[in-house]
Amino acid sequence: MDTYKLGLDFALELDKKDDLAKYRQQFYIPKDTNGNDLIYMTGNSLGLQPKSTKKHIDQELEDWANLGVEGHFKAKNPWLHYHEFLTKQMADIVGAKPIEVIVMNTLTVNLHLMMVSFYKPSKTRYKILIESDAFPSDRFAVESQLQHHGFSPKEGIILWKPKQGETLLAYEDLEEILKNQSNEIALILIGGVNYYTGQYFDLKRITELGHTHGCLVGFDCAHGAGNVKLNLHNSGADFAIWCSYKYLNSGPGSLAGCFVHERHANRKDLNRFTGWWSHNKTTRFNMRDEFDQLPGAEGWQLSNPPILSMAAIKASLDIFNEVGMDALVEKSKKLTGYLEFLLNALGENVVKIITPRNSNERGCQLSIQVINADKKLHHKLTEAGVVTDWREPDVIRCAPVPLYNSFKDVYNLVERLKDVL
Numbered sequence: 001m002d003t004y005k006l007g008l009d010f011a012l013e014l015d016k017k018d019d020l021a022k023y024r025q026q027f028y029i030p031k032d033t034n035g036n037d038l039i040y041m042t043g044n045s046l047g048l049q050p051k052s053t054k055k056h057i058d059q060e061l062e063d064w065a066n067l068g069v070e071g072h073f074k075a076k077n078p079w080l081h082y083h084e085f086l087t088k089q090m091a092d093i094v095g096a097k098p099i100e101v102i103v104m105n106t107l108t109v110n111l112h113l114m115m116v117s118f119y120k121p122s123k124t125r126y127k128i129l130i131e132s133d134a135f136p137s138d139r140f141a142v143e144s145q146l147q148h149h150g151f152s153p154k155e156g157i158i159l160w161k162p163k164q165g166e167t168l169l170a171y172e173d174l175e176e177i178l179k180n181q182s183n184e185i186a187l188i189l190i191g192g193v194n195y196y197t198g199q200y201f202d203l204k205r206i207t208e209l210g211h212t213h214g215c216l217v218g219f220d221c222a223h224g225a226g227n228v229k230l231n232l233h234n235s236g237a238d239f240a241i242w243c244s245y246k247y248l249n250s251g252p253g254s255l256a257g258c259f260v261h262e263r264h265a266n267r268k269d270l271n272r273f274t275g276w277w278s279h280n281k282t283t284r285f286n287m288r289d290e291f292d293q294l295p296g297a298e299g300w301q302l303s304n305p306p307i308l309s310m311a312a313i314k315a316s317l318d319i320f321n322e323v324g325m326d327a328l329v330e331k332s333k334k335l336t337g338y339l340e341f342l343l344n345a346l347g348e349n350v351v352k353i354i355t356p357r358n359s360n361e362r363g364c365q366l367s368i369q370v371i372n373a374d375k376k377l378h379h380k381l382t383e384a385g386v387v388t389d390w391r392e393p394d395v396i397r398c399a400p401v402p403l404y405n406s407f408k409d410v411y412n413l414v415e416r417l418k419d420v421l
């Protein structure tokens with residue numbers, strides 16, 4: 001348990017002792033009209049741009065200009081293999097083996113591709129279990145899959161809900177659902193870190209529970225990748241997906257990640273949608289008719305990928321690799337713990353933190369319920385140079401990101417919140 005003190009001096013002292021403080025300079029921090037750094041607390045929505053991103057993209061633009069199609073083989077980073085340059089680093093971030101990870105498409109596309117393979121409904125066992133506060137897009141994707149298979153989206157979704165009057169989900173309630181209804185459930189799909197409450201679930205526990213009851217289990221890790229140590233391989237999950245533009249700082253709409261557990265690496269019996277990029281690399285360009293599936297997560301690729309977007313991902317992964325998830329999570333816990341401490345000092349009748357209090361059950365995000373607040377408060381905070389995210393009816397999501405946010409940022413955030421309250 002860290003002990004914290006009030007006052008700016010203490011924040012500055014923490015920054016001084018922070019080994020990762022230097023990384024802030026490697027990012028562009030958005031500024032106000034006077035040129036002062038904004039207090040950017042929305043790295044959970046769109047991560048900031050590393051200063052090295054431009055260099056990485058420029059390299060590919062230059063090779064394209066100079067080499068044209070030859071760049072596939074002769075570029076400094078030959079395009080034909082570019083996705084492979086990302087695999088090991090991305091696998092390290094999510095705690096997976098390289099064969100289990102591929103960077104491709106965007107998140108929702110990957111979710112659909114995964115459901116093509118791992119949502120295998122029968123007449124009686126066709127339902128999909130999701131958390132009640134699932135990200136709307138995931139819910140839409142699930143509904144459309146149900147519909148695609150001829151089932152009613154309304155009857156096909158089972159919700160894991162918080163207890164009456166609570167916001168966080170309890171495992172005993174999931175156990176109860178599975179005990180009573182598992183023979184109807186084909187797939188469990190949970191957000192590894194819930195986007196709204198910031199609750200970080202025990203992926204292994206959910207997976208084991210699901211598998212015991214004969215369900216397949218997948219996770220949407222959009223809010224987990226680069227934020228918490230997901231240990232995807234050890235979780236045993238069948239699949240996972242995540243985007244790269246939130247904590248992974250790879251640029252708006254950049255490519256997504258996809259994990260398929262090693263035990264499925266060589267399965268030919270799974271349904272899947274394929275393209276030439278899921279075909280054996282050594283014979284891909286022979287342009288013969290016979291399909292020869294690549295093993296591992298690579299075998300779910302469809303197309304030759306957008307190199308410029310991958311270059312932005314490479315820039316970011318290099319930073320993550322240098323820092324490592326251990327150091328990152330260590331700072332994250334301190335930084336978020338400090339925010340929690342300062343918010344607690346405001347008093348429960350002013351703000352209430354809905355994110356779990358146990359630092360092992362959350363990442364860096366705190367979702368704060370401001371008592372008697374409305375959107376005007378958020379507007380005032382924005383005017384005061386604080387970038388946070390507002391969710392109706394009364395929740396502010398703040399994500400102090402350990403790579404580029406400082407303890408001083410957190411201090412200033414709470415000072416300005418106090419001012420506008």
Ligand SMILES: *Cc1c(COP(=O)(O)O)cnc(C)c1O
Pocket residue numbers: 106107108109135137138191195220222223243
């Ligand atoms: C951000 C986010 C998405 C966004 O999906 P895209 O396909 O990248 O637009 C989906 N699901 C969750 C849980 C998210 O947090």
